[in-house]
Amino acid sequence: MKIAHLFYNLRIGGSETMVIDIMNHQSVSEEVYLIIINKENDPQLLQTISPRIKTYIIGRNLGSKNPLPFIRLNRVISQLNPDVVHVHNHHIIPVLFRRKNTHYFFTAHTNGINILQYNRFDKIFSISKFVAQDIHDRYGIASPVIYNGISTPDIVYEPQPAPYTTFRIVQIGRQLVQQKGQDILLKALHLLVHREKVTGLSLDFIGHGPDTEMLKRLAKELDIQDHVTFLGARSRSFIYQHLHQYQLLVQASRQEGFGLTIAEAMCAGVPVLISDIKGPMEIIDNGKYGTAFESGNADSCAEKMADIILHYPEYVQKTSSARDFVIQNFDISTTAHNYINAYQNT
DSSP states (O other): OEEEEEESOOOSSHHHHHHHHHHHHHTTTSEEEEEEEESOOOHHHHHTSOTTSEEEEEEEOTTOOOSHHHHHHHHHHHHHOOSEEEESSGGGGGGSOOOTTOEEEEEEOSTTOOOTTGGGOSEEEESSHHHHHHHHHHHOOOOOBOOOOBOGGGSOOOSSOOOOSSEEEEEESOOOHHHHOHHHHHHHHHIIIIISOOOSEEEEEEOOOTTHHHHHHHHHHTTOGGGEEEEEOOOHHHHHHHGGGOSEEEEOOSSOSOOHHHHHHHHTTOOEEEEOOHHHHHHTTTTTSSEEEOTTOHHHHHHHHHHHHHTHHHHHHTHHHHHHHHHHHSBHHHHHHHHHHHHHTO
């Protein structure tokens, strides 16, 4: 089977990194191509692409209205003659010439997307039941669920966590508070430090985004700057090597279709605390493999964090089954295989 994956840009992000993993796995058994429309791409990500995959960069300037790159795009697709075109940005579909013997697919990575010309796709995949329900409600179509995947063998895991003197908390993701809710986590930490007088706490933020400076100011305003470190963007290798050293991962997202970092922490044997929104709740099987607080509520977040700290050995005991659940359901090899099956059954 010939599979062509289409992007506008390839930049560092959870979904982009995961799709590269999917392509690399697919290329073991299938003929896989990557086509990137714009010329501004992250060189580190490009280096992670398997040599089995032939990559085409069309070279369009960001925001350009010149039609020539799109003509080149369609010419490349025509020359490759793929069985499958998997589009990873729905804005691409209007510029594609429909080919008779080619199937077109799109993956919705979050809810609320206004998918352009959605009826031109043979299938629209969803990364969670929550996203699939949203697509059904808005478009009246059935969206097959294929969960996101992570490279579980690459994540360091220690069955017996080392003793700690500082209770280390981590949050990983794009620093955009309207989606990721880092401000809620900072306010919860403030409550623990200044109201509950909990000592020996530290919080690391891994990632960057438009709200980084605002979050740094908020930490100072809440008088918790001595407990908070902004590590900036880190490679996936760094995260996979160091995640097991934390006592807790907190994802306070206001909006999230899935939540790769939650699965990664579970695979590393780290207890997780998440907001009780539907996508991430599927990862912890509605509370069986993690803990949830009321979305948007800093008091609820602080209360759950305090309980985890107080009864930490009990929470650690649950991490082994959580890790098994992730390996069985969210390994990247399973994700890649499920996509191939879905292509073939169209």
